[in-house]
Amino acid sequence: MKGSLTKYLQWFFGVGSLVLLLWALVDSNTRAKFLTGPGLTNGALIAAIALGVVITYRGSGVVNFANSAIAMYVAYVYAVLRKDGDLFLPPIPNPLALIEGVVHKLSPSSTLDLPDIPTRISFGPNMQFWPALLISACVAVLLGLVLHFLIFRPLRAAPPLAKVVASIGLFLYLPAVIVRRFGIQPFTVEALPMFKPAKRINLPLGISMNSDELALTIVVIVLTVLLYAVFQLTRFGLATRAASENEKGAVVLGFSPDFLAGANWVISTLLTGLLGIFAATVLRTIDPSVLPAFIIPALTAALVGSFTSFGWTTFAAMVLGMQFGLVKYLEAQHHWYPKSGNGPFPGMERMLPLIIIVLVLFLRGKSLPTRGSISSGRLPFSPTPPRWAIRYGGPALALTAAICGLFIFGPTFRLALANSLIGIIICLSVVVITGYVGQISLAQMAFAGISAFLVAKMTTEHNVPFPIPILIGAVVAMLVGVLVALPALRVRGVNLAIVTLAFAVAIDKSVFGNSSVNGGFKGAAVKVPKLIAQPRDVQYNILGFIAGDGKQPNPMTAMFCLVVVVILCYAVANLRRSATGRRLLATRSNERAAAAAGVNVSGMKILAFAVSAFIAGVGGAVSAYRFGSVTPDKFSYVQSLTFFAFAYLGGIASVFGSISGGFLVAGGLVFTVLSEKFGVPSEYTLILGGLGLIIASVRNPEGIAGAVRHLGLSLRRRRAAPDDSAGDAPGNPHVGQHDSAPTISDVQEVGAPS
Amino acid sequence: MALLEIEDLSTGYNGVPVVRGLNLTVNEGEIVALLGPNGAGKTTTLLTTSALNPILDGDIRVLGKSVKGRRAHMVAREGLAHVPEDRSLFFQLTVKENLKLGAAKGSANLDQALGYFPALDRLMDRKAGLLSGGEQQMLAMGRALTTNPKLLMVDEMSLGLAPIIVERLLPVLRRIADETGAGVLLVEQHVHLALEVADRAYVLSHGSLALEGDAKHLAANRHLLESSYLGGAELEPSD
Numbered sequence: 007m008k009g010s011l012t013k014y015l016q017w018f019f020g021v022g023s024l025v026l027l028l029w030a031l032v033d034s035n036t037r038a039k040f041l042t043g044p045g046l047t048n049g050a051l052i053a054a055i056a057l058g059v060v061i062t063y064r065g066s067g068v069v070n071f072a073n074s075a076i077a078m079y080v081a082y083v084y085a086v087l088r089k090d091g092d093l094f095l096p097p098i099p100n101p102l103a104l105i106e107g108v109v110h111k112l113s114p115s116s117t118l119d120l121p122d123i124p125t126r127i128s129f130g131p132n133m134q135f136w137p138a139l140l141i142s143a144c145v146a147v148l149l150g151l152v153l154h155f156l157i158f159r160p161l162r163a164a165p166p167l168a169k170v171v172a173s174i175g176l177f178l179y180l181p182a183v184i185v186r187r188f189g190i191q192p193f194t195v196e197a198l199p200m201f202k203p204a205k206r207i208n209l210p211l212g213i214s215m216n217s218d219e220l221a222l223t224i225v226v227i228v229l230t231v232l233l234y235a236v237f238q239l240t241r242f243g244l245a246t247r248a249a250s251e252n253e254k255g256a257v258v259l260g261f262s263p264d265f266l267a268g269a270n271w272v273i274s275t276l277l278t279g280l281l282g283i284f285a286a287t288v289l290r291t292i293d294p295s296v297l298p299a300f301i302i303p304a305l306t307a308a309l310v311g312s313f314t315s316f317g318w319t320t321f322a323a324m325v326l327g328m329q330f331g332l333v334k335y336l337e338a339q340h341h342w343y344p345k346s347g348n349g350p351f352p353g354m355e356r357m358l359p360l361i362i363i364v365l366v367l368f369l370r371g372k373s374l375p376t377r378g379s380i381s382s383g384r385l386p387f388s389p390t391p392p393r394w395a396i397r398y399g400g401p402a403l404a405l406t407a408a409i410c411g412l413f414i415f416g417p418t419f420r421l422a423l424a425n426s427l428i429g430i431i432i433c434l435s436v437v438v439i440t441g442y443v444g445q446i447s448l449a450q451m452a453f454a455g456i457s458a459f460l461v462a463k464m465t466t467e468h469n470v471p472f473p474i475p476i477l478i479g480a481v482v483a484m485l486v487g488v489l490v491a492l493p494a495l496r497v498r499g500v501n502l503a504i505v506t507l508a509f510a511v512a513i514d515k516s517v518f519g520n521s522s523v524n525g526g527f528k529g530a531a532v533k534v535p536k537l538i539a540q541p542r543d544v545q546y547n548i549l550g551f552i553a554g555d556g557k558q559p560n561p562m563t564a565m566f567c568l569v570v571v572v573i574l575c576y577a578v579a580n581l582r583r584s585a586t587g588r589r590l591l592a593t594r595s596n597e598r599a600a601a602a603a604g605v606n607v608s609g610m611k612i613l614a615f616a617v618s619a620f621i622a623g624v625g626g627a628v629s630a631y632r633f634g635s636v637t638p639d640k641f642s643y644v645q646s647l648t649f650f651a652f653a654y655l656g657g658i659a660s661v662f663g664s665i666s667g668g669f670l671v672a673g674g675l676v677f678t679v680l681s682e683k684f685g686v687p688s689e690y691t692l693i694l695g696g697l698g699l700i701i702a703s704v705r706n707p708e709g710i711a712g713a714v715r716h717l718g719l720s721l722r723r724r725r726a727a728p729d730d731s732a733g734d735a736p737g738n739p740h741v742g743q744h745d746s747a748p749t750i751s752d753v754q755e756v757g758a759p760s
Numbered sequence: 761m762a763l764l765e766i767e768d769l770s771t772g773y774n775g776v777p778v779v780r781g782l783n784l785t786v787n788e789g790e791i792v793a794l795l796g797p798n799g800a801g802k803t804t805t806l807l808t809t810s811a812l813n814p815i816l817d818g819d820i821r822v823l824g825k826s827v828k829g830r831r832a833h834m835v836a837r838e839g840l841a842h843v844p845e846d847r848s849l850f851f852q853l854t855v856k857e858n859l860k861l862g863a864a865k866g867s868a869n870l871d872q873a874l875g876y877f878p879a880l881d882r883l884m885d886r887k888a889g890l891l892s893g894g895e896q897q898m899l900a901m902g903r904a905l906t907t908n909p910k911l912l913m914v915d916e917m918s919l920g921l922a923p924i925i926v927e928r929l930l931p932v933l934r935r936i937a938d939e940t941g942a943g944v945l946l947v948e949q950h951v952h953l954a955l956e957v958a959d960r961a962y963v964l965s966h967g968s969l970a971l972e973g974d975a976k977h978l979a980a981n982r983h984l985l986e987s988s989y990l991g992g993a994e995l996e997p998s999d
Contacts, residue, residue, distance in 0.1 A: 248850040255847075259833075259907060
């Protein structure tokens with residue numbers, strides 16, 4: 007019954023989209039807007055990224071979220087070589103700089119100048135086309151090898167989470183390197199020499215486009231056919247498909263899965279890179295933020311092709327690329343187009359990928375390829391918070407933060423403390439959904455933003471008094487979270503990551519980018535109670551002590567954040583200790599086994615999404631009150647990824663992990679120390695964050711919290727060994743706790759002088 | 761020359777030996793059964809022979825060449841076919857594609873494999889994941905045969921299969937050994953069935969060799985087998 011309904015719906019949507027496509031092609035007005043040069047270029051670029059994604063997925067089972075960043079990176083290499091003749095290098099840590107720094111600190115007058123690691127290799131004023139292309143191709147190949155050998159080969163047997171995390175790390179890292187080297191402004195790229203001077207080509211049906219636009223489209227289509235042939239007809243293709251499914255099976259037949267995966271990585275980065283270069287020359291410009299965003303339509307296209315079909319992937323990519331122009335045209339021309347305020351509803355072209363993803367997942371659901379059914383490595387350990395961490399550790403940390411914020415920190419560090427505290431809230435929301443239940447949500451800042459903009463509306467337009475908007479905002483975020491949870495009931499792992507990311511982008515562009523919501527350039531104002539308003543030069547007398555230094559920011563702002571953080575930390579820690587918490591973890595480790603043990607798996611997922619979105623909503627509301635205004639940039643999809651990164655770095659599965667993660671966030675305490683005390687520029691946040699994320703996913707999937715826990719355990723074992731040779735003597739209370747693995751308590755153990 | 765020579769082999773996991781001091785040979789056209797209770801180290805021995813698991817001590821020579829330090833896929837290319845316990849089929853590929861992956865030298869090998877397992881012929885376009893347990897086992901063995909192996913190792917063919925299917929599959933191994941001259945090393949829990957087709961048998965217990973001898977002799981003297989399964993201490997010296 008259900009099967010036939012799905013079949014019916016599939017037909018309905020299939021025929022429906024065909025009719026829409028025909029309409030777009032037959033009507034001469036829409037056709038002129040649909041089959042344009044820029045539209046095809048967009049489509050070809052999306053296809054290039056999507057094809058790379060499909061190749062790596064087939065070769066190694068990794069969904070590479072960073073493939074758009076790879077296209078951008080290689081295109082930059084080419085563009086810079088052509089323009090300046092330089093091959094730029096990513097920042098490499100220089101141990102000599104440390105010596106230099108120490109010497110300068112000890113004797114400020116010294117003129118010690120040790121050699122620096124070069125930032126670029128110069129080949130002269132500018133480079134001819136062929137050598138530049140060759141070097142860029144080499145860089146692309148090298149990138150493929152590095153990705154395979156250093157990142158994804160060690161992660162072969164890791165759970166999907168670790169692979170997603172590593173590729174998100176890369177997605178953050180590569181653009182951060184570009185920003186560090188060239189800033190965020192667009193970089194001009196010249197057309198390829200064979201397409202100069204630009205020639206206009208007139209095609210039948212009244213379509214005309216530049217010759218390079220047409221050539222790019224043809225190249226992409228030819229490559230698609232070629233890839234299909236290679237994977238379907240050659241032994242290499244067959245072996246790749248086989249090895250991606252069962253490595254042992256391939257080995258006993260005499261294939262090296264390692265070689266196959268590596269070869270496919272190189273093919274993927276080379277293809278993506280070269281097409282990225284071609285597309286950049288057609289677009290005449292590249293920049294480190296627009297191009298990486300193409301990953302959303304690219305993943306959508308790959309999803310339409312089930313991560314296996316090159317033909318469907320390219321077809322979907324082309325349609326997704328071409329619809330931009332059509333949507334803009336409809337927006338301007340038609341009265342039926344959805345309106346918002348005075349203008350057309352923004353971001354509809356970004357909504358389309360989300361709609362397609364949800365439809366594809368809804369219709370195909372479980373038939374989508376899910377790997378890792380056989381090998382799934384250990385998930386990050388989620389320790390039960392021990393009683394004494396809850397009784398003493400938590401209050402001690404909170405008190406330290408309060409004393410620092412009120413009496414010790416200057417303005418810069420008060421800001422950093424508030425940033426870290428809000429970071430902790432968002433990280434907590436990630437811990438609940440990803441750490442406890444294993445569902446990868448990349449939309450946490452979208453939930454936060456929904457709540458934040460609601461708070462702005464409620465306080466300014468409806469005068470809702472202080473704490474109530476936080477609750478209302480969080481509850482609305484929670485409802486949206488439940489809505490997003492519905493696809494989570496059908497898909498898991500990396501597919502869910504794609505859905506949530508597409509959701510984050512769609513909300514980002516169509517809601518936060520909506521001028522009737524976001525309050526324009528200055529952001530949506532929030533009416534903040536005087537006590538916690540940040541821009542106030544005040545001092546307080548607390549029991550005879552003077553709090554604050556009479557400068558902005560108001561220390562009470564950070565205290566407000568602290569109160570919320572303490573409440574939420576205890577709530578999440580108690581959730582983990584409760585029977586519900588155990589059910590959540592059971593769902594994470596094996597859904598079938600959990601269901602067999604009587605756990606309502608769907609209910610647990612919905613609950614986790616609800617709690618997580620609620621916490622994120624509180625975070626957004628607190629952020630709104632803290633800044634006194636809400637701007638869309640704080641809640642963009644990249645922010646969702648960044649916070650996810652820091653939550654993972656801190657430790658994805660424990661409250662202590664999210665506290666560590668909060669310390670790490672952009673503008674938080676750790677980076678403020680780095681920039682204030684060591685002069686590390688702020689662009690390094692994402693370079694270090696991205697790199698840290700990659701390293702953490704490969705080396706230490708439990709993050710800082712896990713590292714601290716292991717350190718604490720090994721210290722204790724060492725200490726316990728001499729005076730307790732019998733091992734687990736019942737008289738030693740510490741021994742019994744080894745397995746229940748405390749979190750906060752460990753810090754104090756380690757920090758204590760020994 | 762023996763196709764497989766295992767000499768004083770110690771192997772295990774994470775440096776902890778599971779198999780100790782094992783000596784074993786398989787000759788051309790011969791079926792050798794490797795028997796023993798759970799945890800005796802049978803599967804570990806096969807994995808180590810395929811170079812999927814490192815050798816701790818001793819040596820293994822396949823077709824005269826030591827596998828020590830060699831990559832598993834290289835050993836496989838030289839004529840060793842291994843049907844692992846989990847069968848390691850490619851569920852997303854069709855039966856035909858699974859078979860084609862083994863058949864490096866063209867369709868002759870494929871036809872030969874199908875000759876032993878004619879039931880696969882009508883399943884060629886079905887995905888391997890949709891096959892029944894017995895069909896999967898046939899495919900796994902057929903796929904191993906397409907590589908035209910000199911030495912075939914079959915691990916727990918009977919796992920999850922009805923005894924009646926095992927009774928049908930084991931004689932095929934006998935035919936393979938007789939007709940292609942390949943040596944077969946067979947790990948099996950159905951001891952009496954295995955001894956019916958095997959030429960010789962080895963019994964492992966707790967990682968060391970408890971008993972070895974002619975299959976017929978062992979089949980006739982069940983008490984020897986029983987005592988070796990139930991504990992090496994009461995073992996009588998075998999002649």
